[in-house]
Amino acid sequence: MNALPAHRLMIVDDSNIMRRKIERSQEIPNVEIVGTAGNGREALELHASARPTLVTMDLTMPEMDGIECVEQLVGRDPDIRILVISALADKATAIEALEKGASGFLCKPFTERQLNEALVKLIES
Amino acid sequence: MKRRRHDFDLSQLLPVVVATTFAAVLTLLLTLGIQRAAQLQSASGALQLASELRSLPQYFATELTLVQRGLESRTFVGEPIEDIATARDGFDKALVRIDRDLEAAGLGSSIEIQRIRGALDAAWQRFSPQLVAIGQHKGSPYADTLAGSRLNATGRALKADVDAALAQQDTVTRDVGGALKDLAAGLQDTVGDRGRSLRSFLVIGAAVAALLLALMLYFALRSRRAAADALRAERQVADILGTVREGLFLLDRNLALGAVHSASLTRILHTEIVSGGAFEDLLRPLVPAKTLATAMKFVNLLWKEKVHEDLIDTVNPLNQIEVRFARTGGGTESRHLSFAFRRVKGGGEKGEHLLGIVTDVTDRVQIAHELEQSKAENQAQLDLVMQLLQVPGAQLQAFVRDSDMALRKSNAILKQPGREESELRAKLNGVFREVHAIKGEAGGLALTSIAARIHQLEDSLVALRDRAHIDGNDFIPIVVRLDELMSYLGGVGQFADRLAEVQPKGDTLKSIVPPLLANQVLDAGEPPLDQLLAQVVRETAAAQSKRVTLSCRGLEEIPAPYRKAAKEILVHMARNAIVHGIEPPDARQAASKSDTAAVRISFEGGAGDGYVLTVEDDGQGLPYERILDTALRKGLVSPADAARMERPAIYGLIFRPGFSTAEQVTEHAGRGVGLDAVSHAVRELGGSIGIATADGKFTRFRMKLPATGDKVAATHVA
Known part of the structure; x- marks a missing residue:
């Protein structure tokens, strides 16, 4: 008897490769990937149907960037936990995303282990 | 709590x-x-x-x-x-x-x-x-x-x-x-x-x-003991705070500093810590305004319950910052500091304080820097070896001899008497010319690592030259750098000698190309000769700040037995043409010539009486008077002979061993590099070299080579 996965993960990144990398790397047993989105707008649409509890969020994306998406997601669900995954060009931007309600930051490029550790901490927080 | x-x-x-x-x-x-x-x-x-x-x-x-x-x-x-x-x-x-x-x-x-x-x-x-x-x-x-x-x-x-x-x-x-x-x-x-x-x-x-x-x-006893315990605990805390090397401090919700901090904090931040003072004020003199603003935002993130403190380490803008402190003896000192922040977990869910940890990571940063430097040095040495292997041993030896001579001469110039400003400037210019010349040669030989080294010396010379006032003491660093460069080139010279030693003695061609390089030349991957020459011309011209176009003709026709030697001869001659033959752009303009000089190289023949290799430039021509002066000074000719010598014979002097390595050929920044070696190589192939030149117009070297297999006695042709 397997319990239902406790956490529902949505992956938001405009890069196909990165989305697939996160999908493949994620190996925490009680986390289920409920969908992937290529930009902020898609993420908001997907959120309405998939109801994720965890999100990995790229910052620079077309149509709607990560910062705005974080703000809107947190507006809809204050308990949602968002891990910003981005290359660390500008610390100020990353800090802005955290101010808007993201819970943590993971720097690209990352190893599978770093991703999983970050997700565990995200669930703990 | x-x-x-x-x-x-x-x-x-x-x-x-x-x-x-x-x-x-x-x-x-x-x-x-x-x-x-x-x-x-x-x-x-x-x-x-x-x-x-x-x-x-x-x-x-x-x-x-x-x-x-x-x-x-x-x-x-x-x-x-x-x-x-x-x-x-x-x-x-x-x-x-x-x-x-x-x-x-x-x-x-x-x-x-x-x-x-x-x-x-x-x-x-x-x-x-x-x-x-x-x-x-x-x-x-x-x-x-x-x-x-x-x-x-x-x-x-x-x-x-x-x-x-x-x-x-x-x-x-x-x-x-x-x-x-x-x-x-x-x-x-x-x-x-x-x-x-x-x-x-x-x-x-x-x-x-x-x-x-x-x-x-x-x-009463118990309370006294408790008081003693509390006092002991307080002392221990004080001991810890006094001993710990990190700067430790507490921040409250208003980011004001707590009542206690470690003794190191004062030392690391070079300032008195005011309990209750704002952290922002502490940081302000250390970092730019933008970093300060980002840092305050970052620290405030730690009060947000949603934010996981382990997951924001990488965005900490104070993770490693370079700060400058005034030194007691004047001037400033650069240090690298690293700030970290931790929530202090009390009884409640949320921390009531943040623990700030400042570490002076200067040593670590320096070690990392030195490691990088030594890596770069190793790479530079490897590069140098690779570059040295690309240069024919004889040329390399000639270059080392020339450089050594130039540096000795520079030393001699510096030791000449004269402490007047004008005399010092003359010395400086003299040294600069010498150094600039060998830099050009190194560049011409594609010895970029050596050229870069020499360039550093040249930079310090330029810096000195640009000063409004100079005195004798300003030359001390120059002397030191000259010494360093000399020992560096000494190392290069040893390498060149070893390279020459490994040449097989029984080589019939007696090529000036060392076997290692000779093998490389025969490699299928060797670029065509005209491309190689184009590169040499480009590099040499750039090093000499001259503008040159190269045109090559018929080089692909060179028969296989001649290819190795021809390559070395042509590389050498092309470089010589640029260094010695061609004037700087301003001189050319003054002489109503095009800024851009032309170097032409051609290979012709095959019709029975052998081949002709021609290297021609439209430069200043060979200054025969100066050549004669040099030869006289070097004792290559007696004054009596000199008086009788015709121009062709005078020009022939530049091929004499000891000429090119002994003295400058021209007033111009540049040195003759082993034309005797070229001449030697041509003679070994059974050929001869002819010179045609016109003052201010051109210089043309014609190297006659016998049909493959034939051997013609070496003659100098007017």
Whole structure:
């Protein structure tokens, strides 16, 4: 008897490769990937149907960037936990995303282990 | 934190609770003791009265007897009767007082005492009325007659009462006395009881007081020990804060600094730490405004419950910052600091403080930097070796000889007398020309690592030259750098010599190309010769700040046996043409020539009488007078020969060993590099070199090579 996965993960990144990398790397047993989105707008649409509890969020994306998406997601669900995954060009931007309600930051490029550790901490927080 | 504060209060409260309880018990005991003492006093009073009353029945008997005898002898009996009344009244009053005392002594309800008291009362009430009656007789008891006095009616009644009372006297004495005796005995017991009870209370009270004292002492000791523990803990905290190498501090919600911080903080931040001061103010002098703003935002993130502190380390803008501190002796000092922040978990869910940790990571950063530098140096050495392998050994040796000579000459220039500003500047220019020349050559040989080294020296020369004022001391660093460069080139020279040693001796071609390189030349991957030459020309021209176009013709026709040697000869000649033949752009403009010089290289022939390799430039031509001067100075020709020499012979001098390495060919920044080596190579191939030149117009070298296999005697052609 397997319990239902406790956490529902949505992956938001405009890069196909990165989305697939996160999908493949994620190996925490009680986390289920409920969908992937290529930009902020898609993420908001997907959120309405998939109801994720965890999100990995790229910052620079077309149509709607990560910062705005974080703000809107947190507006809809204050308990949602968002891990910003981005290359660390500008610390100020990353800090802005955290101010808007993201819970943590993971720097690209990352190893599978770093991703999983970050997700565990995200669930703990 | 809350729970702990509660614990603390309870332990503080315990002595108070215990003391209060003990005091209450003690008060109760003392109250009871006082009560018992009062009862004891009352009982004693009653006992005293009872004892006093015991003599009264006897007194009444005596007085009654006095009355009786008085009546018989017809004497005055008023006085004893008065005494009886007083005593009787006293007895009544005493009884009232005894009752009051008994009540006060708590014996009002004692059955035994009340029984005795009742018996006393009954006995007294039987006797007392008789005494009252005796006192009630008024008037004289006697009637005087002639026969004498005799009792009258009153007297007879009185006598009857007295006789009656005396008749009862024994019973009264027995009953009243007995009751009083019993009462006294009962009271005696009561006094003993009360006394014992009082003693007990006092003993218990004393014990309680002693216990209280002991407890108070215990609590006092405990609190002293606690205070000592607290003091020790405080000292230990102070020791830790004084010893720890990191700068530790606390921040509250307003990002104000806490009351304590580690001693290192002051040292690391080079400033006094004001408790309660704003963290922002502490940081302001250290970082740019933008970083400061980002840093404050970052620190405030740690108050956000949603943010996981482990997941934001990478965005910490204070992770590694370079700061500058004023040095005590003037100037500034650069340090690398790293700030980290941790939530301090208290009893509550959210931390009440942030722990700030500052580390001086300068050493770490420096080590990383040095590691990078040494890596770069290793890479540079490897690059150098690779570059050296690309250069023919003889050319390399020639270059090293030339450089060594140039540097020695630079040294000699510096050692010349002259401390005037103008003389110093002349020296500087002289050294600069030498150094610039060998840099150009290194560049021409594609020895970029060496060129870069020389460039550093050149930079310091330029810096010195651009100064408004110079004196002799300014040359000291130049001398040091010259030395360094010389030993560096010495190393290169050793390498070049070793490279030359590994050449096989029996090589028929006696190529100036070392075997290692020769093998490379034969590699299939070798670029076509014209491309190689284009590169050499490009590099040399760039190094010399000259503009040159190269045109090549027929080089692909060079027969295989000549290719290796031709390559080396042409590379050499092309470079020489640019370094020595071609003027700088401004000189060319002054001579109404195009800025961009032309170098033409061609290979022709194959029609029986061999081949012709031509290298031509449209430069300044060969300055024959200068060549002759140089040859004279070097002793290559005697003055007598020199006077007879025609131009072609003079030009031929540049091929003489020791010419090119001995002196500068021209005034121009550049040096001849081993034309003797070229000449040698051509002769080895059985060829000859011819020169054609026109002042200010061109220089053309024509190298005649025999048809493959043939060997023609070397001749110099005019």
